[in-house]
Amino acid sequence: MQVDEEKLRKALSKPAAYGPDLDLSQYSMEAVEQPKVDEEIIERSFEVGVDLRKRGALTTFLQIDHGALYKSVQKQFEGDVELLTIEEAVRKYDWVKELMWKLRSPYEDKYTAFNALHGAGGYFLRILEDRKIHMPIQACFLMFSPGAIQSVHNIIVAEPGSEAQILTGCTSHPKVSRGLHVGITEIYVRSGARLNYTMIHKWNPGFDVRPRTGILVEDAATIIHNYIAIGYVRSFQSQPTARLVGGNSKITMNNVVYLQGSSEMDLGGEVLIEGKGDKAEIITNAVAAERAKIINRGKISCEGEGGKGHISCRGLMLSDSAEISAIPCLVSRRMDSELTHEAAIGRIAEDQLFYLMARGIPREEAESLIVRGFLDLSPMNLPEHLEQGIRRIIDMALQGF
C-alpha cells in the first residue's frame, strides 16, 4: 500500500485509542553494537519459547534491536517455507509492499505512524501452497540497547492449503531497564490454510509494548492466535484485529496473562465475521498479582450469515491492590448470528483450595496449582515441547507467589 508521508507525520502525535500515551521523543533509534548470541541471550530467548540452541535445526529468525542477526530455514522444509527480512522481501517481490499496511492502518496512531516512517526490521514468512510444516517456526525479537524503540514489521502469508506453527517471542535483555517495543504483524491466512500463531512476551518492568496485529482469514481457513505474557511490563496495549472474509473460516484468540509488580496491560481482540458460517472465539484468562492492572476487551461483530462468536473473559485476583476489568462486546448485524460472552472475575475459590488441601497438598502449593490451572494452555493447541516450555516459564514466575 502507498503511504502518505504528510499524513503519517501528522499521525505521529496521535495517541492510541487505549492505553497510556507515550512520548516517543523519550526513546531513541540509536543502537549500541549488536551483541553475540551468548548464553544470556540464549537463556532469555528460551524464556519466550525460542530455542536458539536449535537454531541450526529449526526454522529460526533472530532480531536484536533493529536488525536481523540470524535467519535460517530448516533443511527439510527448504522450498516449502520462505523466510526473509522484511527489507529483503520488499526488494525481492513487488507484491510484498501491497501486503504491508493492508490489515492495519499506518495512520491509526503514533506507533503505527512511527513504524511506517522509521521502522527497522521484522520478518517476511511465506508458507507455500499446500505445504505442511509440522515443525515449529521460531522468531525472536530481543531488545538490547537501553532506551531504544524497536519498531518492526512482520508479514506472514500462509498460502492456500498450507499448515504451520509459528512462534514469536519478544523480550528484553535482562540488563536493560527501559525501552519501547512496537511490532506490526500482518497475517494472511489464505483459503484452506491452517495456522497456529503464538506470541510470547517477557519484559523487564520498565518496558512499554505496543503490538499492532492484523489478520485476514479466507475461505475455510483456520487460525489459532495465542498470546502469552508472564511477569512484568510498564505498559502494554494491543488490540489484534481479524477479519473472516471467506466462508467456514475460523479464528480462536487465546490470551493467557499473569502480571505482577505495577504492570499495566490493556489487551483486546477484535474479530469481524463477514463470511457465511464463520466462527470466532476470544478466550482470555488473566491473573493480576501485586499492583498489576489488566483491562481485557474482546469484541466480535457479525455480518456473515449464520456466524458464531463467543468471548470468554476470566480474571483471577491475587491481591487487593490489583485491578482487572473485563469489557466484552458483541455486535450483530444478522438475525441468524449466534453471539455469546461470559465474564467472571474472582479470587481463588475456597472450595477448590479446601479440596486440594484435603488431599494433603499444602496451602501454598494448592494455591499455585490453582493459579497454574487457571493459566490453562490446552486450548492453544501448542506442540508438546512448547507447552511444557511455557509451563516451566509459568512455574518460574509463580515460584515467589
Added chain:
Amino acid sequence: MLLKIEDLHVEVGDRLLLKGIDLEIGEGETHILFGPNGSGKSSLVMAIIGHPGYKVIDGRIIFKGIDITEKPTAERVKLGIGVVFQNPPKIYGIRLRELINRISGKRERGDDILKLLDRLNITENLLNRHVNVGFSGGEIKRCEIAQALAMNSDFLILDEPDSGVDVENLELIGRELSKVLEKKSALIITHHGYILRYLKPTKAHVMIQGTIICHGDPDQILNQIMREGYRWCEKCRLMRRS
C-alpha cells in the same frame, strides 16, 4: 480408639446442623452412617476433616488420641484421614493425572498407583481431563476413590460412594473397597446401602436431624429402613443408645 467424637455441635453460618454427635470407631472397623437427605451426614464429614465453613461450637473430635477439633485440615490429613467427597468441586486447568501424581508423591508407589487406576478403570482419557469437569457420576466416584486410596490414609471417610453409580461402576467400587477395608478403618455414608453388598461393616448408625438416634447391626438396620423408611428410626426406641 481410632476416632472418638464427643457431643459434637456444628454450625454453618448461624444454623446449628449437628446437635451433639457421639461416635466411636475402633482400629480396623468399618462403620456405616445412614440417614435421610439433609440430616447432616455430609456436615459431619466436613467437620471431621476441618472445613473452615463448619464451626465446632461444642464437643471434641479425637483422632489417634490427638484432639484435632481445632487443627487445620492439612494436619488432619497428615494424621491419616482421607475423604471421598459427595460433591467434589470442578477444578479447571488441573488434570486428574497431575493431581494424582501430587497426591501419591510419585514415589516408589508409582507402580501400585498405576495398578489402582487400572482396577478402578480410570483411563488415560480420564487422566488427561480436568478434575471433575464434565465427569459422569460414576467417573466422579471412581476418581474420588482413586485419590483417597492414593493418599494411603489409615482412616477413610466415604460420603455416598454408591449414589449416582450404575451397576458396573458399583461392582468396581465395591470390589476395590472390600479389599482395601480389610486393612483399614472407615466411616461410610450410604443412602440406599447398595455398597453393603460388598462390605462386612462392624456397626451402623442412623442420623436424623443432626443427631445420631440409633446404632446397631448394619444389615438389620438397613432391612428396617428398606421396609419402613426412616419413620421407623424415629419411633425406634429399642436400639437407641445401645
